[in-house]
Amino acid sequence: MAMNPPISHEPDRQQLRDYLLGRMPEDTAEEVDERLFEGNAVLELLEEERQSLVEDFVGGRLNEEEAALFRSQMARSPELGRKVEDFREFLLALKRETAFSEKRKPLSLVFLFLSPALALLLCVVSLLYVKELHKSADLHAALSAGPQTTQVLSHPYAGDPSLATAFLSANVSRGSSGPPEILVPANASTLELQLELRAPLPDAKDWRVEVSAGNELLWQSAHTPVRRVGQETFLTAFVNTQDLPPGPYTIRYSPTANPGAIQKRLFVIRQSH
Amino acid sequence: MVQINMVKERSIPGTYEGFTSLLAALGNSPTAAGQHYEQLRAKLIFFFTRKALEVPEDLADEVLDRMGRRLSEGLAILSVDAYALGVARHVALEQSARRNRVEAVDPTFFHNVPAVTTTFSEDERLVYLERCLRRLPSFDSQLLKSYYLSGGGAISARKNLAERLGISPGTLRQKVFLIRRRLLECVTARLEKRKSE
Numbered sequence: 001m002a003m004n005p006p007i008s009h010e011p012d013r014q015q016l017r018d019y020l021l022g023r024m025p026e027d028t029a030e031e032v033d034e035r036l037f038e039g040n041a042v043l044e045l046l047e048e049e050r051q052s053l054v055e056d057f058v059g060g061r062l063n064e065e066e067a068a069l070f071r072s073q074m075a076r077s078p079e080l081g082r083k084v085e086d087f088r089e090f091l092l093a094l095k096r097e098t099a100f101s102e103k104r105k106p107l108s109l110v111f112l113f114l115s116p117a118l119a120l121l122l123c124v125v126s127l128l129y130v131k132e133l134h135k136s137a138d139l140h141a142a143l144s145a146g147p148q149t150t151q152v153l154s155h156p157y158a159g160d161p162s163l164a165t166a167f168l169s170a171n172v173s174r175g176s177s178g179p180p181e182i183l184v185p186a187n188a189s190t191l192e193l194q195l196e197l198r199a200p201l202p203d204a205k206d207w208r209v210e211v212s213a214g215n216e217l218l219w220q221s222a223h224t225p226v227r228r229v230g231q232e233t234f235l236t237a238f239v240n241t242q243d244l245p246p247g248p249y250t251i252r253y254s255p256t257a258n259p260g261a262i263q264k265r266l267f268v269i270r271q272s273h
Numbered sequence: 274m275v276q277i278n279m280v281k282e283r284s285i286p287g288t289y290e291g292f293t294s295l296l297a298a299l300g301n302s303p304t305a306a307g308q309h310y311e312q313l314r315a316k317l318i319f320f321f322t323r324k325a326l327e328v329p330e331d332l333a334d335e336v337l338d339r340m341g342r343r344l345s346e347g348l349a350i351l352s353v354d355a356y357a358l359g360v361a362r363h364v365a366l367e368q369s370a371r372r373n374r375v376e377a378v379d380p381t382f383f384h385n386v387p388a389v390t391t392t393f394s395e396d397e398r399l400v401y402l403e404r405c406l407r408r409l410p411s412f413d414s415q416l417l418k419s420y421y422l423s424g425g426g427a428i429s430a431r432k433n434l435a436e437r438l439g440i441s442p443g444t445l446r447q448k449v450f451l452i453r454r455r456l457l458e459c460v461t462a463r464l465e466k467r468k469s470e
Contacts, residue, residue, distance in 0.1 A: 022323045029323060036316050037358040043312060046319050051450060061427070076327050079318065090453070091421060093402035098418055100403070 010041060016049040021069040054080075054087050164188035164241075168251070168265055170196040170232075179248065179266035184241055186271060191244060193237040195251060195265065197226070204255035209237050211244070211251050218243050223256065244269045291341025298344055298353050313337070313357055320361050326368050336360045397467075398460065405459035413452045420449045 011019065011032055018024040019032050036042045056062050057070050074081045166182045184191060195209070205226055211219040219239050227234045235253055246269050254262040299313070300306030314333050321329030339360055340353070350356045406414060424430025428442075435445040 019323055020319070022325050024323070033320060033358060036319060037354040040312055043316055043319075047315070048446065048450065050319075052446070055421075072325070073322055076325070077318070077322055077329050079330050080322070086457075089399055090402060090456070093399055093406055094417060094421055096399075097403050097406045097414075098422065100407075 010045065011035070013049060013052075016045055017053060017066075020046065020050055020053055021066060022073070023065075023069060050083075054084055058084060058087050058091065162188050163190045163192055165192040165194060167194045168196060168267060170198040179268050181268045181270050183270050183272040184244070188241050191239045191241050193239060193251070195235045195237065195253065197233045197235065197253075198263070201255060201258075201261075204257065206256040207235050207253050208256050208259065209235055209251065209253045211237070211239060211249055213247060213249050218249070224253075246271050290345040291338065294344035295337060295341035298350060309353075310337075313354060316354070317357060317361055320358070321365065324365050324369075326365060326372075332361075332364055332368065336364055339364075398464070401460045401463045401467075402456070405456050405463070408459065409452065409456065413455075416449065417452055420445070 015024065015028075015032070019029055024032070032042065036046065053062075053070065057067065062070060074084060162185075164185055166184075168180060182191070193211075207224045207226060209221045209224045210217060219237070221237060224235050224237060227236055237251075248266065248268050250264055250266055252262055252264045254260070296303070296306040296310065299309040314337065317333035317336050318329045321332045326332055336357055340350075340357060344350065406417075409417070419434050420431060423434070431445065432442055435442045438445065440448070
């Protein structure tokens, strides 16, 4: 048995280990006993060293004598035996968890690379969606505004008279609250009304068109030909602007061959400055 | 394989009066008294273990039992811990004398003694341990693996690890013990929850 010097201060690791294994000389061990029951400092050191002893025993790092002493202590103390089993279990869990983490690593790597790509894709899709939303809002606004004000194109010729063209579209928004307004330039003397037919009859080539203000007939044409531009079909009426002072008007139109199939549209003339 | 751990339940020593008298002497609040009780019991176990006496846990309880009885009889004790050491020395002497009279018994004989309580299976504990390990902060988990698994837990490997972290080996050891204590608390809490279900 090794001879230990008397303890004048806190025992060192070797002394703690000797005390724990019960191989410290009795007089020195009694000194440690005294220190142990004086406060909690030695208790903490002993608990720490006992844990190291358990780890070294499980790890096979104790020499033969130490291992034999420790084994005999385990046989006497159920709590010590349980501490050893707990540590074995902890090591096993740690190894299993490490193996589990290693297995998951390749999958984690896939996600590591996949995540930025998915994020980028999400950004692009979001951008396109927002763009489409704006576009849709613009279209909606245009559609809502369409029936309110009809665009007028001026065609200034050399000198008078000048011609202005207005399109009365067939696509009238359901939300529109009033008839379309035609802003006629002050210098226009002739208004070309382009009237789009909603359900053009393929056989009706010749149409009767009338423009009236209330019950007063202001302009008429008994033989207005249809004009096709792509898939759209128009009737064109040339009206003297002097006949259409600012105010509301009704335009009626029907195939000459079938006067009963009459349709009508309302519009308002405004003078622009 | 599922193996059932059979352990002997720790008994509260002595009479109820003795136990409450002891707790009153150990601390002003139930928490302080409880903590002091556990510390004193741990000290006694270390003492009886180094004396190479059988079942030091039972001997520690015997000391606490005797102290409780004396306190309930009205004994005034100035230093509970110092008094405990005195009683422990006396119990140790008694045990040594008894050991000399009794034939040596194979310690493995007691391994088959039926247990009072049954703990959870090792598999179940292991599952909770793994779950708790996964719940640890990444650094703590890595530290445990480096400390216990790298270099087979050799002292030189641990010294290297401490150097890499810029701390002393002692600080590293304490840090690791703290993490393990948290881990144990996690496992205990889960097992308790499972028990109450």
